[in-house]
Amino acid sequence: MADTVKLPEDSFKPITADDRAALDSEKIAAPSLTFTQDAWRRLKKNRGAWISLIILGIIFIMAFGSIFFSPHNPNAVNPSYANLPSKIPGVNINGFNGTLVQAGERVDAYKQAGASSLHYIMGTDYLGRDLFSRVLYGTRISLIIALVATLFDLTIGVTYGLFSGWKGGRVDTIMQRIIEIILSIPNLVVIVLLILILKPGMTSIIIAIALTSWVNMARLVRAQTMEIKEQEYVLAARTLGESSLKIAFKHLLPNLSSVIIINTMFTIPSAIFFEATLSYIGIGISSPQASLGTLLNDGQKNFQFLPYQMWWPALILCIIMLAFNLLGDGLRDAFDPRTKE
Amino acid sequence: MAKYLAKRIFYLILTLFIVITVTFFLMKLLPGTPLTNQAKLSKSQIALIYQQYGLDKPVWQQYLLYLAGAVKGNFGTSFQFSDQPVSYLLSSRIGPSLQIGLQAMILGVILGIIIGALGAMRQNTWVDTTTTVVSIIGISIPSFVLAVLLQYYLGLKLGWFPIAEWGGFIYTVLPTLALGATPLAESARFVRTEMVDVLSSDYIELAKAKGLSRMGVIYHHALRNSLIPLITIVGPLAVNIMTGSMVVENIFSIPGIGEQFVKSVLTNDYPTIMGLTIIYSFMLCVVLLITDILYGIVDPRIRITGKAN
Numbered sequence: 001m002a003d004t005v006k007l008p009e010d011s012f013k014p015i016t017a018d019d020r021a022a023l024d025s026e027k028i029a030a031p032s033l034t035f036t037q038d039a040w041r042r043l044k045k046n047r048g049a050w051i052s053l054i055i056l057g058i059i060f061i062m063a064f065g066s067i068f069f070s071p072h073n074p075n076a077v078n079p080s081y082a083n084l085p086s087k088i089p090g091v092n093i094n095g096f097n098g099t100l101v102q103a104g105e106r107v108d109a110y111k112q113a114g115a116s117s118l119h120y121i122m123g124t125d126y127l128g129r130d131l132f133s134r135v136l137y138g139t140r141i142s143l144i145i146a147l148v149a150t151l152f153d154l155t156i157g158v159t160y161g162l163f164s165g166w167k168g169g170r171v172d173t174i175m176q177r178i179i180e181i182i183l184s185i186p187n188l189v190v191i192v193l194l195i196l197i198l199k200p201g202m203t204s205i206i207i208a209i210a211l212t213s214w215v216n217m218a219r220l221v222r223a224q225t226m227e228i229k230e231q232e233y234v235l236a237a238r239t240l241g242e243s244s245l246k247i248a249f250k251h252l253l254p255n256l257s258s259v260i261i262i263n264t265m266f267t268i269p270s271a272i273f274f275e276a277t278l279s280y281i282g283i284g285i286s287s288p289q290a291s292l293g294t295l296l297n298d299g300q301k302n303f304q305f306l307p308y309q310m311w312w313p314a315l316i317l318c319i320i321m322l323a324f325n326l327l328g329d330g331l332r333d334a335f336d337p338r339t340k341e
Numbered sequence: 342m343a344k345y346l347a348k349r350i351f352y353l354i355l356t357l358f359i360v361i362t363v364t365f366f367l368m369k370l371l372p373g374t375p376l377t378n379q380a381k382l383s384k385s386q387i388a389l390i391y392q393q394y395g396l397d398k399p400v401w402q403q404y405l406l407y408l409a410g411a412v413k414g415n416f417g418t419s420f421q422f423s424d425q426p427v428s429y430l431l432s433s434r435i436g437p438s439l440q441i442g443l444q445a446m447i448l449g450v451i452l453g454i455i456i457g458a459l460g461a462m463r464q465n466t467w468v469d470t471t472t473t474v475v476s477i478i479g480i481s482i483p484s485f486v487l488a489v490l491l492q493y494y495l496g497l498k499l500g501w502f503p504i505a506e507w508g509g510f511i512y513t514v515l516p517t518l519a520l521g522a523t524p525l526a527e528s529a530r531f532v533r534t535e536m537v538d539v540l541s542s543d544y545i546e547l548a549k550a551k552g553l554s555r556m557g558v559i560y561h562h563a564l565r566n567s568l569i570p571l572i573t574i575v576g577p578l579a580v581n582i583m584t585g586s587m588v589v590e591n592i593f594s595i596p597g598i599g600e601q602f603v604k605s606v607l608t609n610d611y612p613t614i615m616g617l618t619i620i621y622s623f624m625l626c627v628v629l630l631i632t633d634i635l636y637g638i639v640d641p642r643i644r645i646t647g648k649a650n
Contacts, residue, residue, distance in 0.1 A: 283606060296486065
């Protein structure tokens with residue numbers, strides 16, 4: 001017979017709000033942060049990454065906003081206003097005031113074309129299309145290609161890496177051999193071959209970049225999975241009879257998220273770079289569609305006389321690449337506390 | 342070691358075999374014919390041309406013939422230039438590409454090491470900030486943008502270097518700079534991170550405590566240990582240079598294999614594309630093999646684990 005302890009009724013009393021406040025005042029602790037909150041706080045401290053995030057936000061809004069609102073139609077040809085240099089209202093610096101050096105003399109190109117009242121912020125191209133609208137349009141296409149390719153990269157790469165790392169053994173060896181073979185052909189060569197088969201165009205560029213860029217993600221995810229699967233909590237989940245699929249989604253993926261996010265930040269600029277290279281060579285996006293690569297290619301032809309036509313797309317391309325790289329670095333520091341402090 | 346080497350070489354051959362097979366069948370899937378004026382040719386003429394290039398045989402026979410030829414370094418005949426064997430075309434063009442690629446790699450890595458080491462030595466000062474900015478800009482500017490800018494400003498405006506064509510060493514300067522920027526930036530970043538790590542380890546403290554001079558510590562202990570992992574990024578850098586060379590060679594009109602690759606792609610010259618794919622893969626495989634072996638030699642820890650496996 002177990003002893004039963006009779007506790008008097010009045011030894012318990014409900015806690016009041018005042019009592020709770022008195023207890024809390026004893027605590028000496030920072031508010032506890034979740035992993036994401038902590039990473040976010042550290043990211044905000046990193047000035048370069050924070051500015052990059054804002055710049056990327058602006059570029060995204062402008063590029064995708066230009067679907068609804070664009071200063072001019074990016075495809076409207078207007079030969080009489082061809083090759084007008086950049087003119088920003090209120091700015092009187094050579095190069096931004098619509099003047100041009102012709103035969104050793106600086107002349108107002110807008111007056112010559114009879115368009116003194118107009119101003120094109122980035123000038124016009126050889127067909128008189130507004131370069132600013134075209135750059136926005138091209139940025140949008142480049143970003144779409146990069147983002148969709150990265151989406152594939154996320155799904156294929158992460159699944160492949162998870163599977164390979166989780167299974168281990170012979171399956172892993174074979175899957176790694178396949179990756180090694182893919183890695184031993186330069187990416188661009190594979191992409192070019194694929195585009196030739198699929199016929200040049202936006203879809204085939206996306207497919208080609210997607211099919212080649214997942215390899216890095218797969219390797220990283222595999223290495224990380226092999227580490228995580230030895231952890232006690234995974235063992236516990238297995239002991240409790242959790243299915244592999246559920247472990248992958250509930251235990252592995254959340255712990256892999258930082259690796260995946262960081263790598264994505266480096267996949268996007270490399271996809272933009274590949275797209276630009278392909279369009280630059282001449283097997284990428286075909287006109288009248290534009291991407292940053294085709295704009296660069298067009299601009300480069302006249303670089304000696306109309307340098308602004310290449311400078312603008314080059315500038316935007318470099319800013320995007322720079323911002324993604326800085327953001328990637330910042331995220332890496334934010335997710336990995338060891339590298340900081 | 343010998344066993345490891347044999348295994349690696351076996352994998353190299355297997356890889357190349359798969360590359361040849363896959364590219365061959367991919368090429369068979371390609372739309373279009375190599376004939377320029379198909380409409381003007383009669384059926385018998387087309388048959389004759391196909392026979393001459395061996396295109397009338399069944400695909401599996403063509404494949405076996407191609408494989409047998411490839412082993413001997415014979416990649417068929419170019420469609421673009423009449424009667425020009427691909428192997429001859431490529432062997433006459435590989436020199437300039439190799440020269441520029443190697444120069445870019447050597448220049449980039451050496452400068453990168455210096456810049457990265459400087460950054461790590463003066464961590465969190467303006468020197469460090471400058472080197473970080475240089476390396477991040479170097480990674481962000483595509484080589485073809487840099488190539489055009491160099492060509493215009495250093496070549497045309499200042500007239501220091503020839504703007505295009507292929508001649509002596511002076512012609513290689515601008516392409517080398519354009520291609521070397523990424524290796525420079527990548528290795529600078531890499532060396533900086535490694536060296537910051539190494540500089541905070543115990544044996545550096547010990548070396549300092551022994552009374553070694555600052556340069557002695559940096560050179561003998563810090564730099565050497567931070568350079569070992571640099572070997573691992575040589576492979577990816579080689580890929581980067583190969584990729585970049587396709588565009589950069591075009592911009593400077595250098596008669597190299599990168600320029601030829603683009604030309605062949607634009608003219609449906611399948612045998613040349615295939616030959617080039619194989620050559621690119623071969624070069625990359627060799628680079629990866631050499632770096633793996635070097636890594637094993639330089640870092641004894643890798644060698645031991647390699648044996649255990």
